Amino acid sequence: MPHALSSRALEMAQSLVRMNTVSANSNLELIEFARDHLRSLGVRSRLTWNADKTKANLFATLGEHKPAGVILSGHTDTVPWDNQDWSVDPLSGSVQDWPSGSDDGIGPRLYGRGSADMKAFIAIALANAQHFLDSESPFAVHLALSFDEETGCIGVRELIADMKDAGITPMACIIGEPTNMVPAIAHKGVYRWRCCVRGKEAHSSLTPQSVNAIEMAARLVGKVRDMAEDFEAKEKRFDGFDVPFSTASVGQFHGGIADNVVPRDAEFRYEFRNLPTADAMAMQDEVIAYARKLETGMQKVAPDTGVSFETICEVPSFLGSERDPVTRLAQRLAGHSETTLVAFGTEAGLFKNAGIPTVVCGPGSITQAHQPDEYVTLDQLARCELFMRGLALARTVG
Ligand SMILES: [Zn+2]
Known part of the structure; x- marks a missing residue:
């Protein structure tokens, strides 16, 4: 393993998985948790709401004095697990090898709904917020957490509109959907x-x-x-x-x-x-x-x-480019020289259509997402944390 996952990041990921944020429910428990965590570091959050204020997006800037920033974007909602055959509690956030006692070389995993899609990414970003604040890199890091992605990328539209209204012009966006940390530059609509x-x-x-x-x-x-x-x-x-x-x-x-x-x-x-x-x-x-x-x-x-x-x-579909600086940044931070395409929809097209160069790159595999016994390996989480530590040190995008 290139880097051991910090216990802080793992605990944060477990905490988020234990919150029931199925799209039909409110996501405020998670949003308030993130807001309070950021507030304790002196960071203000911008919240935008759905019509009845039961759900919110959160946008925060780590490094407000810097001229522009890179967005780390994740959705807070998950798909439900009704009628799925789980052998662990979907809200357990337990860490184990599976099946118990077997050694299939994959190593320990974090189990639970949303572990791969995509609470672990959000958790690692939050757990490393202080690194972004301490960073001497010339650009800020924005956190963008959305609601109702799974039901059609509903919430993030408000977040993007609010960002524009506030005159915030990010230089790039990284969406942490599960790609096994290989930068993805296209998907269908x-x-x-x-x-x-x-x-x-x-x-x-x-x-x-x-x-x-x-x-x-x-x-x-x-x-x-x-x-x-x-x-x-x-x-x-x-x-x-x-x-x-x-x-x-x-x-x-x-x-x-x-x-x-x-x-x-x-x-x-x-x-x-x-x-x-x-x-x-x-x-x-x-x-x-x-x-x-x-x-x-x-x-x-x-x-x-x-x-x-x-x-x-x-x-909307998404088409980035291998030539985009944000793609090269993601390749460099993830240690992958290749790029990939993904078969699932994400918020990437909406950020891209707002004029923000975007790449999709996050821990875990889409083959575990939406499935019973959803998991993400701790190895993937460690790679994601290494990626974020690298981002905090980056001098340039590209
Ligand atoms: Zn997702």
């Missing part, structure tokens, strides 16, 4: 919609006087499927992704009340996962255009029929 089709009900013996909502919805589902096949057949490949083209998929379909009733209502939910080089909104426009054509026929039968769309989530 995730855009999800709900489509509701309103038809006209009738006895099923009188179909010409009706508009069958399921059948119209099925045509739209077919359109989404056709687009998916088009992406696969025609889209320019983006090497490095497991699936090197954009994908489309329908995840849910509901409709109908009885066999002998032409259904009035149907709805389905679908998503696009667009390459960073493809435009998800143009994809959605194509679905809408198809829906408008269908509507023309539907409304000839019954004028108040139609198709409506509702956005469920919009997580």
Whole structure:
């Protein structure tokens, strides 16, 4: 191991894992813990809230006298664990080898929901706050902790808007999602919609006087499927992704009340996962255009029929660069000369779209995230802490 994990960082990570911050719950226990810790070091936090003030983002600057800074960004929420088969308590934050007594060479791990995704990263940043404050490096370190990332990168939008309002212009951003500490420079976008089709009900013996909502919805589902096949057949490949083209998929379909009733209502939910080089909104426009054509026929039968769309989530794709100084900084601090692409969405596209060069680099593996018995190895945590100690000493970004 290149560096032993400090007991302070490990204890902090255990404390954060023991807080239940499933996205459906408040995250204030964690935010207040972080705020109080920073306050004890003389650091002020900026909080931004959700509408009913049950959740908050935290933004803090370590080194306020310095002209610009590097953001360390993490989300505070986790996915739930209902119906998952865990052999440890998801809130235990226990450290052990597993299965007990086995030696698989991986070494001890921190177990619990959010251990890899991504409380350990936040904890190590907090535990090393004094190092950032003492640092003689010419740039500050900002901590950005967000709510509701897992439900569509909701909270961080407020944080970024507040940062802009306050005139804070960070020079770079490092997102600590689990990449095994290999800097990641791209991911796809995730855009999800709900489509509701309103038809006209009738006895099923009188179909010409009706508009069958399921059948119209099925045509739209077919359109989404056709687009998916088009992406696969025609889209320019983006090497490095497991699936090197954009994908489309329908995840849910509901409709109908009885066999002998032409259904009035149907709805389905679908998503696009667009390459960073493809435009998800143009994809959605194509679905809408198809829906408008269908509507023309539907409304000839019954004028108040139609198709409506509702956005469920919009997580923009992310495309950084190997040439970005922040990528080179992350490579240097992590001791990895390579970069990688990741298959999951993060807040990186939102920071990048705000004009901040961004890289994704954090401890643990995405294969453990969202899974039963989620864990992160202490070796990964030690590497992450070494990364942060290096950041505190860095003279330049790049
Ligand atoms: Zn995450």
